[in-house]
Amino acid sequence: MVFASINWNPDVEIFKIGSFAVRYYSLMFVIAFVLGLQIMKKIFNREGVPIEKLDSLFIYTVVATLLGARLGHFLFYDPEFLFSRPLEVLLPIQLDPFRFTGYQGLASHGAAIGIILAMYFYSKKVLHKPMLWILDRIVIPVASGAIFVRIGNLMNSEIIGKPTNSDYGFIFEKLGENFPRHPAQLYEAAGYLITFVLLWYVYWKTDKREKLGYIFGLFMVMLWSVRLIVEFFKEAQVDARGDWELNTGQLLSIPMILVGLYFMFRKTGTKSAK
Numbered sequence: 001m002v003f004a005s006i007n008w009n010p011d012v013e014i015f016k017i018g019s020f021a022v023r024y025y026s027l028m029f030v031i032a033f034v035l036g037l038q039i040m041k042k043i044f045n046r047e048g049v050p051i052e053k054l055d056s057l058f059i060y061t062v063v064a065t066l067l068g069a070r071l072g073h074f075l076f077y078d079p080e081f082l083f084s085r086p087l088e089v090l091l092p093i094q095l096d097p098f099r100f101t102g103y104q105g106l107a108s109h110g111a112a113i114g115i116i117l118a119m120y121f122y123s124k125k126v127l128h129k130p131m132l133w134i135l136d137r138i139v140i141p142v143a144s145g146a147i148f149v150r151i152g153n154l155m156n157s158e159i160i161g162k163p164t165n166s167d168y169g170f171i172f173e174k175l176g177e178n179f180p181r182h183p184a185q186l187y188e189a190a191g192y193l194i195t196f197v198l199l200w201y202v203y204w205k206t207d208k209r210e211k212l213g214y215i216f217g218l219f220m221v222m223l224w225s226v227r228l229i230v231e232f233f234k235e236a237q238v239d240a241r242g243d244w245e246l247n248t249g250q251l252l253s254i255p256m257i258l259v260g261l262y263f264m265f266r267k268t269g270t271k272s273a274k
Contacts, residue, residue, distance in 0.1 A: 005180040009173035012156050028152030033062060035148075036141030043137050043203075049127070056126050061138065064118030065111045072110010076248055077237055108146065108227070109252040115142065132212040132263075139219035140203060143196035146223065147189045154185035161187075161233045182233040191226030198222060213263035220260025224253040 013021040037058055044054055070090065074081050119138060123131040153159045157174040161182025169180025199219055208214045231250045246254075 005167050006170050006183075007173055008154075008157065008170045010155055010157075024155040025152035028148040028155070032145030032148040033058070036061070036145050039141040039144065040137065043140070047137075053126055057122060057134075057138075060118045060122045060126075061115060064114035066106075068114015068117075069106035069108065069111035072107035072113065076107055076109065076252065106149075108149070109249070109256070112142075112256065130212060132216060136209060136213065136215040137203070139216055140196065140199045143192055143199055143219060143223060146192040147196065150185045150189040150192065154183065154189075159185055159237070160235055161185075162235055184230055184234045187233060188226060188230045191230065192223065195219065195222040195226060212268065213266070217260040217263030217265075220256050221264065222260075224256040224260070228253045228257070 010024070012023050012025065014024060014027065015022055037054070040057060041051065041054055044051060067090075115138065116135065119134050120131050123129055123134050127134055150159075157172045160172055160175070161169070161184035163169075164180045164182055167180065170183045171177060171180050199215060199222075202215055202218060203209050208218075228250050231247055231253075234247075234249075236244070236247050237249070
């Protein structure tokens with residue numbers, strides 16, 4: 001037998017003190033942000049951008065990612081909760097009964113919108129370069145970070161794939177199941193790894209970085225195409241939408257891809273600002 005099923009039931013918590021727990025999912029976010037910071041430091045050094053501007057970029061990105069992803073999750077997938085319990089949406093807690101939950105429920109489309117908006121303000125207030133200049137560069141660590149987020153989803157046994165109807169796949173024992181499903185989290189992580197490698201190559205090895213918006217557009221096409229394709233192997237995140245031809249993630253990905261195509265192929269003589 002070439003493929004065999006994997007019984008998957010990891011402990012989601014690394015350690016716990018009282019009601020406070022450090023989870024693998026949280027660790028993946030920390031790795032994503034720290035690695036992203038190092039990537040942007042390398043890019044800033046190459047471009048001659050003062051390193052002190054990196055600290056504010058880190059803050060803008062972290063806040064935009066968490067806030068955008070959190071609001072996006074409830075706006076796109078659970079709007080009733082957003083308007084009935086807004087404090088629990090914004091803070092990593094549950095009020096009744098009170099406990100620290102961390103940010104459970106984050107939407108990548110919301111994070112993307114949040115980061116784009118944050119880069120607008122960062123480019124105006126701190127960097128003093130065109131918005132597309134920073135977007136062309138920030139998408140490289142964003143792609144690498146997406147890999148770790150999906151690994152975190154796998155550790156949580158969430159965003160699961162559809163049954164494989166074969167011996168191949170992951171058996172998510174934490175969900176009380178005894179049949180294999182597609183490891184959609186790993187499919188997506190692999191797609192994001194390819195996206196990251198391509199963006200890295202284009203930035204460091206080609207002159208496409210000189211065309212404002214090209215790398216940002218390539219990111220939008222690649223990353224959201226991965227999402228669009230992998231969603232066919234996933235269970236719907238909203239049960240009531242399970243019979244939709246295209247699920248919520250796919251419907252949100254299509255305009256993102258179109259935006260990317262526009263920035264990749266638009267005619268412009270504008271060069272990247274130095």
